[in-house]
Amino acid sequence: MTLELTDKVVVIGAGIFGISTTLALAKRYPELKIQVVDRFEPPVPDGSSVDTTRCIRVDYTNEIYSELASESLAKIKKDPVISQFFHETGMSYTYDGKHDRWEDFYLAGKESAEKANQAHPEKVVSLDSTEEVFKSIHGKEGAVPSAIDIGRKTWWNKGYRNFSNGFIDAELAMKAYYERANSYPNVTFTFSEVEKLNYYPTTNKFKSVSLKNGEEIAADLAIIAAGAWSGKLVNLQNICKMSAVEVGWLKLTPEEQENWKDMSITTNLSTGINLFPPYNGEMKVLRRSPGYKNTVTVANPDPKANDSIEISYPRTKVTNPSDWIPKDAEIAIRENLKEILPSLYQRPFDRTRLCWLTQTPSANFLIDHHPHSENILLATGGSAHAWKFVPVIGDKIVDFLEGTLEQRLVELWSWREKLGDKADNGSAPRMVGEPQEISQVIRTSGNENLCI
Numbered sequence: 001m002t003l004e005l006t007d008k009v010v011v012i013g014a015g016i017f018g019i020s021t022t023l024a025l026a027k028r029y030p031e032l033k034i035q036v037v038d039r040f041e042p043p044v045p046d047g048s049s050v051d052t053t054r055c056i057r058v059d060y061t062n063e064i065y066s067e068l069a070s071e072s073l074a075k076i077k078k079d080p081v082i083s084q085f086f087h088e089t090g091m092s093y094t095y096d097g098k099h100d101r102w103e104d105f106y107l108a109g110k111e112s113a114e115k116a117n118q119a120h121p122e123k124v125v126s127l128d129s130t131e132e133v134f135k136s137i138h139g140k141e142g143a144v145p146s147a148i149d150i151g152r153k154t155w156w157n158k159g160y161r162n163f164s165n166g167f168i169d170a171e172l173a174m175k176a177y178y179e180r181a182n183s184y185p186n187v188t189f190t191f192s193e194v195e196k197l198n199y200y201p202t203t204n205k206f207k208s209v210s211l212k213n214g215e216e217i218a219a220d221l222a223i224i225a226a227g228a229w230s231g232k233l234v235n236l237q238n239i240c241k242m243s244a245v246e247v248g249w250l251k252l253t254p255e256e257q258e259n260w261k262d263m264s265i266t267t268n269l270s271t272g273i274n275l276f277p278p279y280n281g282e283m284k285v286l287r288r289s290p291g292y293k294n295t296v297t298v299a300n301p302d303p304k305a306n307d308s309i310e311i312s313y314p315r316t317k318v319t320n321p322s323d324w325i326p327k328d329a330e331i332a333i334r335e336n337l338k339e340i341l342p343s344l345y346q347r348p349f350d351r352t353r354l355c356w357l358t359q360t361p362s363a364n365f366l367i368d369h370h371p372h373s374e375n376i377l378l379a380t381g382g383s384a385h386a387w388k389f390v391p392v393i394g395d396k397i398v399d400f401l402e403g404t405l406e407q408r409l410v411e412l413w414s415w416r417e418k419l420g421d422k423a424d425n426g427s428a429p430r431m432v433g434e435p436q437e438i439s440q441v442i443r444t445s446g447n448e449n450l451c452i
C-alpha cells in the first residue's frame, strides 16, 4: 500500500521496531497522524528493547546484516545524544575447543571480524589457550583455575577478541529515542494495552484497536511491533516462536570494577554464557539457553475466527514480580563463573530476569503484510539481534510500505521466507534444545545452593 498524507497509522509497541518506524514515518510524512500505543511509557520496564546493555557489533557473517549493522553503528556514533550511551569495549567469542558446530561459528565469526577490521588488523586478537582467554578478562594478574581446581574439564579454552564492537545502555538509549519520537508534532503516544484489533464487519480489513482503558482508536494502517506479545494480536501461525532467556546481575566491589574495566563483552559459544564488562557497579550475565516458554490459550486473533489457539506469551517481572530465574539456569551460570570469574561464583545475584525473544526459524526479521488481513503490517521477529538496527530498521520498514525496499530485503524479511525448514542464520546462536515450560521451573527466590 502507499501511504496517503491524510492517513492515520497506529503503531502497537514502542520497542525498537515501533520507535524506529515511528521516527522514520514522522520524518518522511509530516502530515501523517501517527498514534503509538504501548502498555507503558518507554523505556518499557519489561520490553525486550530495554536493558542495561545490548551488544552493538558489525561482524555478521551474513553480508546484508553486516552492511546494515555498519551503517547503524556509524549513525549511533554520529548521534550526539545516543553516542553517549555507547561503550566501545570490544567483544570476545570463546568456546571449549572441541571440533563441533561451535568451532564452525568461531571460525566463521573470526573471519568476519578480520574482514570488518581490514583497515585495522590489530583490532582482532587470537586467544589461543585457556590462559589467554582468562587473561583477556583478568589482565596479567590472577591464577587461571585448572581442571583439578574446578573438578571438570575447562570450557573457556579458545577464542578471539574484536576490539571494534561494544555495548549500549539500552534503557537510556530507548528513553532518548522515545523522547525524540515524542517531539514530532504528528506523533501521539498512548499508554494502555491494546486488547484486540477490530475489522470491518465480515471482512479481513483492519478498522481500529480497542484499548484496555476503554478507548477505541481507528486507523488506516496498524503496524504490529508488539515483540513477544504480538501473537495475541495477530495469528503468527508459529512462524515466530516466543521464549525467554535468563539474565542476572551481580554487584561488584570498586576493586573488581577496576580489575575488569578493560574486559570485552565475552561470550562462550559452547555454554551460551555472555559476560558484560562492569557497568554502574554491576556485571550482567546471561545465557543463550534453549530458553523458557509460557503456554497460554487465547482467542484466535484471525479476523473471522471463532476458536482459540495456544501461544507462548510473556510472563515478566511486571506480571509476576517475584519470579526468579529457574534453578538450572542459575546452576549453569554459576558453573561457568567458577571457571572464568571465580570470585563471583558464590556471589548472590542482585536481581534476575527472563528476557523475551521473538524468534523466527531463520533469525531473519519479519517485515511484511499479514497474509490474511488487510492494512496490517508486521514489524517484529527480532530473533535476539535486532536492537543494533534501531537507526536504520524504521526506514527499511517505511521503504517496504512504499514499495521501494530492495528486493533482497523484501524477500529476507518476508512471511514466506519463514515457512518450511529454514536454517538459522547464526546471528545470535543459542544452545540446542526445547524451551521448558516456565510454570514448571520458575522460582520465587534464588541464590540458594550457591555452592554447587
Ligand SMILES: Cc1cc2nc3c(=O)[nH]c(=O)nc-3n(C[C@H](O)[C@H](O)[C@H](O)COP(=O)(O)OP(=O)(O)OC[C@H]3O[C@@H](n4cnc5c(N)ncnc54)[C@H](O)[C@@H]3O)c2cc1C
Binding pocket: 012, 013, 014, 015, 016, 017, 018, 037, 038, 039, 040, 044, 046, 047, 048, 049, 050, 053, 054, 055, 056, 192, 193, 194, 195, 225, 226, 227, 228, 229, 230, 233, 245, 247, 286, 355, 356, 357, 358, 379, 380, 381, 382, 383, 384, 385, 386, 387, 388, 389
Ligand atoms: C536477553 C536478550 C539479549 C539480546 N541481546 C541483543 C544484543 O546484544 N544486540 C542486539 O542487537 N539485540 C539483542 N537482543 C534482541 C533485541 O533486544 C530485540 O530483538 C529487540 O529489542 C526487539 O524489539 P521489539 O520492538 O520487537 O520488542 P519490544 O522491545 O519488546 O517491544 C514491544 C513493545 O510492545 C508493547 N506491547 C506488547 N503488546 C502490547 C499491547 N497489546 N498493547 C500495547 N503495547 C503492547 C510492549 O510493552 C513492548 O514495549 C537481545 C534480546 C534479548 C531478550
